Amino acid sequence: MNASQWRHLRVNLFGVLAAAGAGSWSFGVSSYTFSLTNTASLFPFRRHSGFVTTASHAFANEALHRSWRTVALMAAFSGSTLLRPRHVQRRAISQKTDPSNDEPDAGFTLDPPSGTRDFFPEKMRMQRWLFDRFRETAQSYGFQEYDAPVLEHEDLYKRKAGEEITEQMYNFRDKEGAAVTLRPEMTPSLARMVLSLMRAETGAIAAVLPLKWYSIPQCWRFETTQRGRKREHYQWNMDIVGVSEVTAEAELLSAVVSFFENVGITSKDVGLRINSRKVLGAVLNTAGVTSDKFAETCVIIDKLDKIGADAVKQELSKQVGLSTEVADTIVAATGAKTLEEFADIAGVGESAEVQELRRLFALAEDYGFADWLQFDASVVRGLAYYTGVVFEGFDKAGVLRAVCGGGRYDKLLELYGSKKEVPCVGFGFGDCVVMELLKERGVLPELGPNVDMVVAAYNADMMGKAMNVARRLRQTGKSVDVYPEAARKVKKAFRYADKVGASRIAFVAPDEWERGEVRIKDLRCAADTPNDKKQCDIPLDKLGEIDNFFS
Ligand code: HAM
Numbered sequence: 001m002n003a004s005q006w007r008h009l010r011v012n013l014f015g016v017l018a019a020a021g022a023g024s025w026s027f028g029v030s031s032y033t034f035s036l037t038n039t040a041s042l043f044p045f046r047r048h049s050g051f052v053t054t055a056s057h058a059f060a061n062e063a064l065h066r067s068w069r070t071v072a073l074m075a076a077f078s079g080s081t082l083l084r085p086r087h088v089q090r091r092a093i094s095q096k097t098d099p100s101n102d103e104p105d106a107g108f109t110l111d112p113p114s115g116t117r118d119f120f121p122e123k124m125r126m127q128r129w130l131f132d133r134f135r136e137t138a139q140s141y142g143f144q145e146y147d148a149p150v151l152e153h154e155d156l157y158k159r160k161a162g163e164e165i166t167e168q169m170y171n172f173r174d175k176e177g178a179a180v181t182l183r184p185e186m187t188p189s190l191a192r193m194v195l196s197l198m199r200a201e202t203g204a205i206a207a208v209l210p211l212k213w214y215s216i217p218q219c220w221r222f223e224t225t226q227r228g229r230k231r232e233h234y235q236w237n238m239d240i241v242g243v244s245e246v247t248a249e250a251e252l253l254s255a256v257v258s259f260f261e262n263v264g265i266t267s268k269d270v271g272l273r274i275n276s277r278k279v280l281g282a283v284l285n286t287a288g289v290t291s292d293k294f295a296e297t298c299v300i301i302d303k304l305d306k307i308g309a310d311a312v313k314q315e316l317s318k319q320v321g322l323s324t325e326v327a328d329t330i331v332a333a334t335g336a337k338t339l340e341e342f343a344d345i346a347g348v349g350e351s352a353e354v355q356e357l358r359r360l361f362a363l364a365e366d367y368g369f370a371d372w373l374q375f376d377a378s379v380v381r382g383l384a385y386y387t388g389v390v391f392e393g394f395d396k397a398g399v400l401r402a403v404c405g406g407g408r409y410d411k412l413l414e415l416y417g418s419k420k421e422v423p424c425v426g427f428g429f430g431d432c433v434v435m436e437l438l439k440e441r442g443v444l445p446e447l448g449p450n451v452d453m454v455v456a457a458y459n460a461d462m463m464g465k466a467m468n469v470a471r472r473l474r475q476t477g478k479s480v481d482v483y484p485e486a487a488r489k490v491k492k493a494f495r496y497a498d499k500v501g502a503s504r505i506a507f508v509a510p511d512e513w514e515r516g517e518v519r520i521k522d523l524r525c526a527a528d529t530p531n532d533k534k535q536c537d538i539p540l541d542k543l544g545e546i547d548n549f550f551s
Contacts, residue, residue, distance in 0.1 A: 113231070114225065114231065115222075115225040115231025116230065116231055116232045117230065121449070122447075125447040125449075125450075126435070126444065126447060127431065129445060129447055130434070130435065131216055131234070131431075133259060133262055133263055134214075134216055134236040134259065134429070135214075135216075137255055137258050137259040137262060138214035138236075138238055138255065140258065141212070141238070141255045141258075142212055143212045143213060143214040143238055143255075144211075144212065145213070145214055146190075146193065146214075147217065148183075148186070148190070148192075148193060150182055150183055150217070150218055150220070151180050151181070151182060151183075152180065152182075152192075153178075153179070153180060153181075154180055154181045155179065156192060156416075157169060157181065157184065157188060159295070159415070160384075161295040161296045161298075161299045161384035162296060162299055162300075163299050163382060163383060163384050164382060165185065165382070165383065166184075168184060168222045169181040169184055169220075169221075170182040170220045170222060182219075183217065183219055183220065184220060185219055185235070185383075185428060186217045186219065186237045187237070187239070187383075187409065187412070187426065187428070188412075188416075189217075190215075190237070190239055190241075190426075191412050191413050191416055194241055194413060194422065194424075195413055198413075198418060202419070203418060203419030203420045205241075205242070205422070209241065209242030210240050210242035210243045211239075211241040211242060212238075212239075212240050213238075213239055214236070214237060214238045215236075215237045216234055216235070216236050217237065218232055218233070218234050220232050226401075227401075228400050228401050228430070228432045228433035229401060229433075230432055233430045233431055233432050234430070235428045235430050235431070236404075236429040236430075237426060237427070237428050237429075238252055238255055238426055238427060239424060239426030240252065241422060241423070242423060242424075243423055243425070244423035246356055246357075246359055246363065246389060248408075248423075248425045249360055249389045249391075249408065249425055250360060250363040250364060250367060252427055253274075253364065253369065253373070253391065254367050256272065256404060256429065257272070257369040257372050259429075260372075263438060263443060264438075264441070264443035265437065265438070265441060267369075267371045267372045268396065269437070269441055270393055270396060270403060270437070271372060271394055271396055272372050272373050272374070272392070272393050272394075273379045273391060273392050273394060274357070274361075274373055274374070274375055274376065274379070274389065274390075274391045275357075275375065275377055275378075275379040275380065275389070275391070276353055276388055276389045276390065277294075277298055277387060277388060277389075278353035278387070278388045278389075279342065279343070279346065279348060279351070279357065280297070280298065280301070280330070280333075280380065281294055281353070281387075282346070282348040283326075283330060283346040283348060284297060286348065287322070287325075287326040287329070289320070289326065293320045294387075295384035295385070296319065296320050296384070297316065297320050297322070297330070298380045298381075298384070299383075299384055300312055300315045300316055300319065300320065301316075301330065301331075301380045303315075304334060305378075309331050312327075312331055316330065316331075329347070330346075332345050333345040333377060334377045334378045334380075335377065336377040337377075339354060339357060339358065339375045339377075342375070342377040356389075357389065360389060379391065379392055381405055381407055383407075383409075385409040385411065385412045385415070386408060386409050387407075387408055387409055387410045387411050388407065388408030388410065388425070389407055389425070390405075390408075391405070391407060392405040392406075393405070395433075397440075399440070400436055400437060400440075403429070403433045403434055404428065404430070404434075405427060405428060406425070407425065407426075408423070408425040409425070409426075410423045410424060412424060448500075448501035450501070451479050451480070451481045451500040451501055451502045452478040452479045452480065452502060453473055453478055453481070453502050453503070453504045453505065453506060453520075454480070454482075454483050454496060454497035454500065454502045454504075454505045454506070455467075455480060455481070455482050455483065455505075455506040456483040456490075456497075457483070457508050458486065458507060458508060458509035458510065460486045461510075462486070462509060462510065462513065463486060465508050466482060466483075467482055469508050469518050469540070470482045470506075472544070473543055473546065475544065476543070476544050476546065478546075490507070493505065494523075502523060503524045504520055504521060504523060504546075505520070505521050505523055506520045507519045507520075507521070512537055515537070516539055516540050516541075517537040519535065519536075519537050520535070520538055520546065521534065521535045522535070522550055525550075533550055536550065
């Protein structure tokens with residue numbers, strides 16, 4: 001035993017003496033927290049007789065920490081009490097300080113990996129609520145739900161335009177050596193699925209077009225975490241396959257607006273910025289830039305906010321080979337305030353691309369959501385595959401990052417081997433930013449546990465009967481929780497029913513049972529409710545009509 005171990009052992013022994021006579025006790029010495037447990041029957045050690053001490057992670061000594069864990073395990077198996085220091089219960093207790101040390105780390109952390117989230121029941125309820133709103137909206141627009149594995153082929157994301165997303169993959173080789181990744185986004189999986197419906201010889205899709213599909217996948221990106229940005233997020237996707245007209249964009253934008261309206265967000269809170277990469281494409285065309293440079297150019301322009309105009313111009317010249325003049329024109333055009341100004345600076349006039357964008361605004365006007373839209377020449381989005389209209393939802397207070405983003409990607413399927421172009425358009429809408437927004441605007445609902453009724457047994461003999469009552473009540477479609485102990489202490493059962501949000505409690509007691517009845521109390525009725533509506537003895541064979549007794 002080295003000097004440090006002796007020092008810690010002396011402190012431990014001090015603790016043992018201080019606790020003599022007590023059953024189980026916790027105390028702190030300087031920055032250390034100790035817990036003492038009476039395990040005399042288990043550990044007949046000479047020095048530790050009567051108690052075992054457990055130490056917090058303040059112990060830098062791995063050997064002692066390991067012995068604490070062994071003790072903890074033995075004590076747990078023996079059923080004896082072992083107190084753990086409170087702060088150890090939440091944070092890392094990793095003991096490994098030297099990363100070059102190959103020994104397995106004796107510690108562990110109770111937090112999920114950085115940038116990922118645990119969903120405790122309260123948070124899970126909120127998440128479900130949000131997903132229900134996503135689903136409701138998509139279904140009200142006639143979209144069908146689909147899904148795909150979270151593990152995808154890495155190749156699906158290998159695009160050459162230098163997008164950030166391809167650098168952020170959680171990719172690895174699986175045990176068969178296949179290059180796979182946790183999906184950073186859903187669109188390539190959707191494209192793969194659509195392609196699998198395509199007849200190889202003709203390129204015809206074996207499904208009725210258009211496809212209108214939605215999904216709520218979990219996506220993984222190794223990003224710097226910040227407000228509204230995580231390393232995993234759920235992303236509501238709605239996509240339309242097989243429509244080349246901007247009617248598809250109008251439908252999708254309208255769906256985004258409907259979702260916001262459903263959750264209490266107005267066009268004062270959120271706006272949708274719209275642009276078209278086609279207009280930018282026309283500028284490049286006029287300047288004689290070949291179409292293979294298009295995606296890369298867009299990805300660079302998307303960095304304007306991050307790296308500034310000069311750096312963007314430099315990249316356009318160095319990486320894409322644009323002349324200074326063209327680079328200047330493009331960057332200047334992205335600063336335009338209106339579509340007219342944009343077309344003017346870019347020198348494309350009333351081109352077909354500009355007219356298409358006008359048509360989209362006109363459709364939005366007729367649809368009734370034009371007040372949500374604004375033209376923004378600086379929006380190009382960072383994904384390489386967009387070819388036409390692009391858009392993003394933004395918080396008008398300017399505090400949060402993009403709430404959602406999407407656009408047209410008519411060439412993606414060709415990239416994966418389709419014989420012909422398949423028009424596609426869609427959006428992704430993350431769960432993190434919108435939650436922040438809803439919190440900020442105070443429109444999140446209060447959601448309690450969704451238990452309708454609690455059934456409590458009067459004593460142990462009545463427990464089986466209480467379970468039978470619960471079964472009958474569940475057959476009426478109610479969520480019913482059986483209070484797990486015989487409830488002689490009625491107060492405890494009431495408190496429990498209140499905590500789980502139940503509106504009624506059934507007491508299954510011998511007197512009523514002999515009469516073939518169950519006593520049920522309304523827990524949420526108004527103070528002036530007549531007594532016969534506050535509490536009813538309901539015949540067992542009438543439990544299916546329970547609501548009638550309280551109406
Ligand atoms: P995206 O612009 O990369 O597009 O992401 C869409 C939305 O997902 C963002 O606006 C944001 O709400 C959310 N999001 C993205 N990354 C994160 C993150 N690290 N943490 C939290 N939320 C995030 C796409 O992914 C396209 N595949 C969308 C699409 C579908 N385009 C056509 N169809």
